[in-house]
Amino acid sequence: MKRKDENLEKNISRLVKLTGDSNEPSKAFSESLINDALSELSESADGRQQQTKHKFTRTKWPRILAYAASIIIICGVVIALTMPTLQKAKTEVGWSRADKIALEQGIPRKEIAGKPVVALERAKESVPQVWDESSAKLAKDRRPVSGPRDSYTLSAPEITNVTAGEVSSTLSEIRVKGERARRLGSCYKPEPGPGGYPMAHGGTTPPNGEAFDGVFFKNYGVNPFVDTEDDHLSTFATDVDTGSYTIVRRFLHDGHLPPEKAVRVEEFVNYFKYDYPAPQEDVFKVYAEAAPWKFGTGRKNSYLLRLGLKAMQVHEENRKPAVLTFVIDVSGSMNRENRLGLVKKALRMLVERLREEDRIGIAVYGSRGRKIMDHKRLDEKAEILATIESLCAGGSTYAEEGIRIGYEMAESAYRKGYINRVILCSDGVANVGQTGADAILEVIKKKAEKGITLSAIGFGMGNYNDVLMERLGDKGNGHYAYVDTIAEARRIFEDNLTGTLQVVARDVKVQVDFNPKVVRSYRLIGYENRDVPDEKFRDDKYDGGEVGAGHSVTALYELKLWPGKEGTVATTYVRYKDADTMVATEFNSSIATEDFMPLAEKKIDTWFETALSFDFRLATVAAEFAEILRKSYWAKGAKLSDTLHRAQALLHERSGDADIIELVDLISKANQLMKDANIEPGETDTFHEP
Amino acid sequence: MTDELEQRSWAGVAKGDADIWRELISREIPQLYGMFMRRWPNPSLAEELVQKTVFDAVRGCGSYDPSKGSPEEWLFGIARNNIRLEMRKRASRPSVDGDISSYVEAIDSEALPDEVLEQKETAMVVRAALSRLESKEQAVLRAKYIEGLSARDIAGRIGITEKAVHSLLYRARNSLRRELKRMTSLDKQEQKL
Numbered sequence: 001m002k003r004k005d006e007n008l009e010k011n012i013s014r015l016v017k018l019t020g021d022s023n024e025p026s027k028a029f030s031e032s033l034i035n036d037a038l039s040e041l042s043e044s045a046d047g048r049q050q051q052t053k054h055k056f057t058r059t060k061w062p063r064i065l066a067y068a069a070s071i072i073i074i075c076g077v078v079i080a081l082t083m084p085t086l087q088k089a090k091t092e093v094g095w096s097r098a099d100k101i102a103l104e105q106g107i108p109r110k111e112i113a114g115k116p117v118v119a120l121e122r123a124k125e126s127v128p129q130v131w132d133e134s135s136a137k138l139a140k141d142r143r144p145v146s147g148p149r150d151s152y153t154l155s156a157p158e159i160t161n162v163t164a165g166e167v168s169s170t171l172s173e174i175r176v177k178g179e180r181a182r183r184l185g186s187c188y189k190p191e192p193g194p195g196g197y198p199m200a201h202g203g204t205t206p207p208n209g210e211a212f213d214g215v216f217f218k219n220y221g222v223n224p225f226v227d228t229e230d231d232h233l234s235t236f237a238t239d240v241d242t243g244s245y246t247i248v249r250r251f252l253h254d255g256h257l258p259p260e261k262a263v264r265v266e267e268f269v270n271y272f273k274y275d276y277p278a279p280q281e282d283v284f285k286v287y288a289e290a291a292p293w294k295f296g297t298g299r300k301n302s303y304l305l306r307l308g309l310k311a312m313q314v315h316e317e318n319r320k321p322a323v324l325t326f327v328i329d330v331s332g333s334m335n336r337e338n339r340l341g342l343v344k345k346a347l348r349m350l351v352e353r354l355r356e357e358d359r360i361g362i363a364v365y366g367s368r369g370r371k372i373m374d375h376k377r378l379d380e381k382a383e384i385l386a387t388i389e390s391l392c393a394g395g396s397t398y399a400e401e402g403i404r405i406g407y408e409m410a411e412s413a414y415r416k417g418y419i420n421r422v423i424l425c426s427d428g429v430a431n432v433g434q435t436g437a438d439a440i441l442e443v444i445k446k447k448a449e450k451g452i453t454l455s456a457i458g459f460g461m462g463n464y465n466d467v468l469m470e471r472l473g474d475k476g477n478g479h480y481a482y483v484d485t486i487a488e489a490r491r492i493f494e495d496n497l498t499g500t501l502q503v504v505a506r507d508v509k510v511q512v513d514f515n516p517k518v519v520r521s522y523r524l525i526g527y528e529n530r531d532v533p534d535e536k537f538r539d540d541k542y543d544g545g546e547v548g549a550g551h552s553v554t555a556l557y558e559l560k561l562w563p564g565k566e567g568t569v570a571t572t573y574v575r576y577k578d579a580d581t582m583v584a585t586e587f588n589s590s591i592a593t594e595d596f597m598p599l600a601e602k603k604i605d606t607w608f609e610t611a612l613s614f615d616f617r618l619a620t621v622a623a624e625f626a627e628i629l630r631k632s633y634w635a636k637g638a639k640l641s642d643t644l645h646r647a648q649a650l651l652h653e654r655s656g657d658a659d660i661i662e663l664v665d666l667i668s669k670a671n672q673l674m675k676d677a678n679i680e681p682g683e684t685d686t687f688h689e690p
Numbered sequence: 691m692t693d694e695l696e697q698r699s700w701a702g703v704a705k706g707d708a709d710i711w712r713e714l715i716s717r718e719i720p721q722l723y724g725m726f727m728r729r730w731p732n733p734s735l736a737e738e739l740v741q742k743t744v745f746d747a748v749r750g751c752g753s754y755d756p757s758k759g760s761p762e763e764w765l766f767g768i769a770r771n772n773i774r775l776e777m778r779k780r781a782s783r784p785s786v787d788g789d790i791s792s793y794v795e796a797i798d799s800e801a802l803p804d805e806v807l808e809q810k811e812t813a814m815v816v817r818a819a820l821s822r823l824e825s826k827e828q829a830v831l832r833a834k835y836i837e838g839l840s841a842r843d844i845a846g847r848i849g850i851t852e853k854a855v856h857s858l859l860y861r862a863r864n865s866l867r868r869e870l871k872r873m874t875s876l877d878k879q880e881q882k883l
Contacts, residue, residue: 004798004799005798005860007797007798007799007800007801008797008798008863008864008867009863010801011797011798011801011802012797012831012835012863012866012867013734013834013835014732014733014734014802014807015802015807015812015816015866015870016816016820016831016832016834016835016836016866017732017733017734017737017835017836018732018733018807018812018813018816019813019816019817019820019832019836020733020832020836023723023724023727024720024723024724025719025720025723025733025736025737025740026836026837026838027837027838028837028838028839028840028843029737029838030716030719030720032838033715033719033740033741033744034712034715034716034719036745037711037715037744037745037748038708038711038712040745040748040749041706041708041711041748041751042706042708044706044748044749044751279824281824281861282824282826285824286824286825287822288821288822587824587825587826588825589821589824589825589828590821591821592817592821594813594814594817594818595814595817595818595821596818
């Protein structure tokens with residue numbers, strides 16, 4: 001073992017030395033060599049002068065060697081003697097395991113005598129009951145993947161059916177409580193608004209031929225190419241939101257192309273899971289990869305740089321306990337498309353996944369805000385479920401009051417060392433009170449500083465306010481997700497619950513320093529509304545993004561390189577605050593032309609299929625899809641059918657992956673819709689100038 | 691330097707005068723290193739040869755004869771001799787395949803052949819593998835093996851204990867080995883395609 005380490009150390013040392021770029025020996029090497037040489041010099045000088053005097057010291061060496069040799073021999077003998085005993089002990093252990101298995105399965109000891117233990121354990125695994133149990137669990141865990149239409153379109157009766165089936169265990173309890181509640185007339189009906197505000201929504205036909213009425217999005221523009229001579233630093237705050245992708249999915253499934261401003265490229269890219277190994281010791285790790293990029297027309301010497309940031313995993317058992325305050329929008333608009341039904345279902349799912357020491361409180365708002373359940377421990381699960389069940393919608397939307405009440409509750413239930421989180425479930429429309437979002441945002445920001453964070457979960461589509469929801473999640477140091485289907489709710493509240501709740505790093509900012517000698521210009525793809533001024537990167541008061549346990553953040557840059565130049569392309573600096581101590585930390589990682597150029601030169605024609613990691617290709621496909629959908633100027637001449645082919649190739653490699661099946665489906669839907677609408681990405685005039 | 695001064699310092703070399711030797715070798719080590727690097731672009735081999743040359747010189751300082759030429763010429767004569775020895779050693783070795791992938795598998799059981807280290811591709815592969823490590827690991831490997839710092843110096847520089855440096859180094863070496871294995875196996879798959 002020792003020898004193995006020595007060999008490894010020596011080889012690694014020799015390999016790492018190869019990467020040093022100076023043609024001079026290191027200072028440390030020179031200094032130690034000079035010292036060694038001088039002491040050798042004085043010794044040999046002494047030696048020459050006083051050879052006779054030093055005879056004794058010289059004879060010391062053979063003696064030391066003799067000692068060492070005898071120690072080695074003794075060790076060898078001891079090992080040789082103990083070996084057989086050890087082996088015997090090993091066999092005995094094997095036997096006792098065999099005994100145990102025999103005992104468990106009721107097989108007579110005789111029968112298994114002589115069979116290797118491994119084979120026996122396999123035999124044990126194939127005992128029918130065990131297999132049945134695990135397969136039943138598998139069947140339960142399996143996500144529906146086929147027939148996207150069927151599984152993603154939700155109609156009211158469908159929801160009710162599923163509900164009845166899935167929660168049958170707790171249903172009887174709920175029914176009893178629910179019925180009692182109904183008899184008592186305590187189903188929460190919002191009171192009429194102050195000053196008799198009218199109901200927010202009348203009519204059901206969207207105006208101006210739009211797919212959905214009153215949907216609010218904001219166009220944050222498209223990042224331009226920046227010359228490194230003007231600005232070699234690119235700084236942005238991380239974003240782990242995925243809302244944009246799910247919203248677009250909703251549009252496409254309903255047979256509409258999404259409005260361009262609903263498409264945020266980074267949220268498309270970040271929707272997918274990438275195989276970045278999670279760091280073991282540190283909070284983050286950066287993965288960089290680059291390759292030539294062929295996309296659209298007129299692209300020459302264009303490269304795509306992918307930066308992947310992976311946060312450490314927190315195992316579910318190690319998640320901090322949580323104090324959750326739900327603020328649920330029960331205004332009239334939540335009745336549409338059975339949004340409230342979806343909210344209830346999502347919450348039930350979450351309640352089932354929480355642990356006993358977690359706590360839940362619920363506030364609602366319609367025309368007025370109101371507390372409906374104080375924080376309760378999960379021991380009282382039945383009560384909580386009954387309360388969720390009793391919600392019904394109506395009235396206008398006094399979001400401000402609802403959020404304020406939610407935060408008051410969260411503050412009084414605040415527990416140190418817990419995750420303190422307000423979870424807002426809404427379609428994002430606020431029409432009573434100081435509806436301007438700024439008033440609400442100010443409150444949220446202040447509370448976030450005290451450690452109460454906010455998750456904004458969006459529901460519904462018609463009359464949906466994407467801008468407000470995203471900003472709420474952003475300012476509240478939490479995150480924003482959009483739930484269009486029950487599958488998405490499962491993704492957020494079941495599969496990724498730990499990541500959704502436990503933030504591992506706050507105010508995460510990324511600064512990429514491009515080397516102007518190698519990179520001529522660069523363009524950050526997406527993150528338009530996450531821009532951070534370069535000089536604010538080390539300003540720890542400046543807001544960055546929040547990253548949950550196990551989350552990954554991927555950013556893509558398009559680069560133009562100077563021809564024939566070699567060296568460091570970019571150094572990525574990541575700065576974040578520890579979620580517990582709030583101490584700021586910074587680290588960096590570099591990528592050089594040598595890391596991808598040999599690959600790029602060799603494989604320029606087939607690079608996409610053969611030379612790149614699956615993750616890189618997946619991120620590229622997601623980004624291209626988004627770029628085309630948002631009609632980015634830089635997608636000029638790009639064909640969605642090419643992207644579709646790439647996506648299909650990915651699916652071919654991972655045929656069972658539900659996310660990729662869906663991606664292919666969405667791209668082909670969009671492709672068809674674009675064809676129908678006669679939108680060719682080649683027509684420059686339909687594309688926005690940067 | 692006047693001739694007389696020069697003569698005196700040359701004589702000092704032959705006598706083993708410590709100050710003159712210090713001046714001589716600190717001036718010549720970079721020259722020798724560059725000479726070996728030009729021959730075989732392999733820093734660890736260059737270090738080894740510089741070390742051998744300097745020690746040969748120190749041990750044989752009595753054999754330096756100022757009347758035959760400058761100490762620099764003498765030192766470079768020893769260096770050239772070491773190059774000849776190294777070439778002879780290489781000639782007697784069986785030729786090796788310069789592709790690193792076949793050696794990475796055995797990275798912790800055998801010493802990598804110098805010929806493999808001298809391939810341009812090897813440095814590229816190592817650079818790429820290194821860039822995939824966490825920044826802390828990269829930094830500690832560079833500090834230790836390129837800058838040649840001791841664990842104590844590194845500990846002082848990044849503010850952790852010496853023991854932590856050792857365990858960080860241990861982890862970093864293993865991560866690099868893992869990355870190298872991963873990259874070379876990818877390379878093989880590509881070649882098959």
